[in-house]
Amino acid sequence: MSRLTVDGEPLEFRPGQTVGAALMAAGILSWRRTTHRGAPRGLFCGIGVCFDCLVTVDDVPNQRACLTPAREGMRIRTQEGTGHDQL
Amino acid sequence: MTSYDPTGYDPAGNDPAGYDLAVIGGGPAGMAAAATATRGGLRVALIDAGPGLGGQFWRQPAPNEDATAFGEADAAGYHHDLATFRRLRGEIFRARADARLELFSGHHVWTAACGPGGVRIRAVDKLSEPGRDIERIVSADAVVLAPGAYDRQVPFPGWDLPGVMTAGGLQALLKAGGVAAGPRVAVGGTGPFLLPVAAGLAMAGSHVVGVFEASATTAWTRHAGAALANPGNLAEGAGYAAALARYRVPYRQRSMIVAAHGTEHVESVSVAGLRPDGHVDTASVRTIDVDAVGVGWGFTPSLELPMTLGCEVSDGDDGSLAVVVDADQRSSVAGVYVAGEACGIGGAALAVAEGETAGRTACRDAGLEADPSPAAARTIRRRRRFARAMAVAHPVPPAWQDVLEPSTIVCRCEEVDAEAVDDACRNHGATDARGVKELNRAGMGWCQGRTCGYAVDCLAARAAGIPMTPQPAPRPVAAPLTLGALAADDAGPDH
Numbered sequence: 001m002s003r004l005t006v007d008g009e010p011l012e013f014r015p016g017q018t019v020g021a022a023l024m025a026a027g028i029l030s031w032r033r034t035t036h037r038g039a040p041r042g043l044f045c046g047i048g049v050c051f052d053c054l055v056t057v058d059d060v061p062n063q064r065a066c067l068t069p070a071r072e073g074m075r076i077r078t079q080e081g082t083g084h085d086q087l
Numbered sequence: 088m089t090s091y092d093p094t095g096y097d098p099a100g101n102d103p104a105g106y107d108l109a110v111i112g113g114g115p116a117g118m119a120a121a122a123t124a125t126r127g128g129l130r131v132a133l134i135d136a137g138p139g140l141g142g143q144f145w146r147q148p149a150p151n152e153d154a155t156a157f158g159e160a161d162a163a164g165y166h167h168d169l170a171t172f173r174r175l176r177g178e179i180f181r182a183r184a185d186a187r188l189e190l191f192s193g194h195h196v197w198t199a200a201c202g203p204g205g206v207r208i209r210a211v212d213k214l215s216e217p218g219r220d221i222e223r224i225v226s227a228d229a230v231v232l233a234p235g236a237y238d239r240q241v242p243f244p245g246w247d248l249p250g251v252m253t254a255g256g257l258q259a260l261l262k263a264g265g266v267a268a269g270p271r272v273a274v275g276g277t278g279p280f281l282l283p284v285a286a287g288l289a290m291a292g293s294h295v296v297g298v299f300e301a302s303a304t305t306a307w308t309r310h311a312g313a314a315l316a317n318p319g320n321l322a323e324g325a326g327y328a329a330a331l332a333r334y335r336v337p338y339r340q341r342s343m344i345v346a347a348h349g350t351e352h353v354e355s356v357s358v359a360g361l362r363p364d365g366h367v368d369t370a371s372v373r374t375i376d377v378d379a380v381g382v383g384w385g386f387t388p389s390l391e392l393p394m395t396l397g398c399e400v401s402d403g404d405d406g407s408l409a410v411v412v413d414a415d416q417r418s419s420v421a422g423v424y425v426a427g428e429a430c431g432i433g434g435a436a437l438a439v440a441e442g443e444t445a446g447r448t449a450c451r452d453a454g455l456e457a458d459p460s461p462a463a464a465r466t467i468r469r470r471r472r473f474a475r476a477m478a479v480a481h482p483v484p485p486a487w488q489d490v491l492e493p494s495t496i497v498c499r500c501e502e503v504d505a506e507a508v509d510d511a512c513r514n515h516g517a518t519d520a521r522g523v524k525e526l527n528r529a530g531m532g533w534c535q536g537r538t539c540g541y542a543v544d545c546l547a548a549r550a551a552g553i554p555m556t557p558q559p560a561p562r563p564v565a566a567p568l569t570l571g572a573l574a575a576d577d578a579g580p581d582h
Binding site (some may be wrong): 001002014015016017018020022023024025029030034035037038039040041042043044045046047048049050051052054057058059060062063066067068069071074 | 115136138143148149150151153155156157158212213217218219237238247249250251252253255256257258260263264265266351352405414499500501502532533534537538
C-alpha cells in the first residue's frame with residue numbers, strides 16, 4: 001500500500017488506482033461542493049466525460065479524480081465552488 | 088479537406104517527426120487499427136488518453152511495478168474476450184520495440200486539423216506530471232479516429248447525489264480500481280450492458296438489490312434473426328444471466344429507477360414498473376435502501392474530433408449522431424478514417440472488425456498491399472444488423488420525463504433545473520439544446536453538454552411539439568488544457 005493525503009489526513013491506496021478509486025475505496029463519496037447550490041459531488045461518469053469529480057491535486061485545482069493516477073505523497077484537497085478561492 | 092486550420096500548420100512544411108498514420112484511441116477499434124497498419128508496413132503513432140491500452144471495454148489499472156498494486160490479474164475476472172486484447176497488445180508492443188510504432192499513453196487530443204500535407208494533432212500529456220499539461224504535436228499523413236463512446240444519461244430526481252453513477256462509471260471503478268462502489272447497489276436503465284455491470288459487482292461482493300431494465304426481453308422476439316446470427320452475443324448474455332442467477336440478483340424487466348434519495352449521499356432509490364406504453368405505473372413505486380446506484384441508457388458516440396475534422400455525421404437512428412463511413416471506414420474527409428463506436432454504437436467485436444478494416448484501408452491508400460478482408464466485412468455487416476436490433480429493443484422510455492420534478496437538476500455542471508429548461512422552451516422559444524443553452528447556460532459548463540445534451544434536446548422537442556432529432560454540437564476544444572500549455576507552445580513545425 002502507498003499513501004497520499006486528503007485535506008492533510010493520510011489515506012492508503014493500492015498503486016494502479018486513480019485518486020477517485022482510492023477515495024471511493026476509503027468510503028469517501030464526495031470531495032467537491034458546487035458553485036451555485038453548494039451540493040456535494042463525487043464520481044459520476046468515472047471516465048473523464050462529466051467533470052463532476054474535480055479535486056485539487058498538489059495545489060492544482062479542477063483535476064478529474066477519475067483520471068488522475070494516485071501517487072505516493074500526493075496532496076489531495078477537497079474543493080469548494082470554482083476551486084480557486086482556497087489557493 | 089477543411090480550409091480552416093486552427094493550428095496554423097503549414098502543409099508545405101516537412102515535419103521530420105511525421106508518421107505514416109496516427110491512430111487516436113487505444114480501445115478495441117484503435118488497437119486493431121494500429122496493429123493492422125503496422126503489420127501492413129506503416130509507421131504508426133498510437134495516441135491514447137488512458138494510462139494503459141484497452142479503452143473503456145478492456146479498461147486496465149494504471150501500469151505499476153509495486154507488488155501491492157491493483158493490477159491486470161486482479162481485474163481479469165471482470166473482462167470479456169481478454170484473449171483478443173492480449174493478442175492486439177502483444178502486436179502493438181512488438182511494433183513499438185521494433186520502432187514501427189510509437190505509443191503516447193495519457194495523451195488527451197484536444198484538437199486536430201488536416202490539409203494537403205496530412206493531419207496535425209495537438210495533445211496534452213496529462214500523465215507525466217499530473218496537474219501540469221505538457222503539449223505534444225504529432226503529424227501524420229493520415230489518421231484513424233477511434234474515440235469510442237460514453238454512457239447516455241437522462242436526469243431523474245436525486246441523480247446528482249454522490250453514490251449515483253453511470254453504469255459505465257461503476258464498471259470502470261471496478262475494472263481499473265478494484266473498487267465496488269457500495270455494499271448495496273441498484274443498477275438501472277436499459278440494454279445488455281447492465282448485465283456485466285451487475286454481474287461484476289456481485290462477483291466483487293456487493294449485494295446487487297436489482298437490475299431495473301426498462302425494456303422487456305419479449306422485445307427481442309421481433310429481431311430473432313439478428314440475435315441468431317450473433318450467437319456470441321447470446322452466449323455472452325446467457326453467461327451473465329447465469330452469474331446473476333447464481334448471486335440471486337433480481338432482474339426486473341419493464342421497470343426503472345425513478346428517484347434517488349439522501350442528503351449528503353444516496354441512501355435509497357424508488358423503483359417503479361413501466362406500463363406497456365413506456366410510462367410509469369404509479370401504483371407500483373417502492374423504495375429500496377442502497378449505498379450506490381448505476382444507471383445507463385445505452386451509449387453516445389464521442390464525436391468531438393470527427394466533427395472538428397469536418398467528417399460528415401448523420402442520425403444514427405438511436406437518438407444519437409454517428410460518423411458516416413464507407414465500407415472501408417473512410418469518412419467524408421480524405422485521409423481521415425473512423426472506426427468503432429463513433430460510427431454508431433455496436434460493441435467491441437464490431438469495433439475490432441472496423442479497426443482492422445480502417446488499418447487495411449490506410450495501408451492500401453498509402454500504396455501498400457493490403458487486400459480487403461471479406462471476414463471483417465461479414466462481421467461488420469452482421470454486427471451492424473445486431474446493433475440496429477438492439478437500438479430498437481432498448482429505447483429510452485418516455486417515463487423519464489414523467490418523473491422529473493421542477494427542481495430536478497438537468498445540467499449538472501451549471502446546475503440548471505428542469506423548471507428552467509421548461510421555461511426556456513415554453514416561454515422563450517428554444518426548440519433544441521443549443522437554444523436552451525443560450526437562455527440559461529444548460530450544457531455550457533465543464534462537460535460541454537456531453538451529459539445533458541440528449542435530455543435537453545428531448546425536453547425542448549417535446550415542448551415544441553416536434554420529433555426529437557439529435558443536433559450536432561461542435562466542440563472545438565475536445566479536451567481541457569491549461570492556458571499555460573498553450574503559451575508554452577510556439578506551434579513550430581518540429582514540436
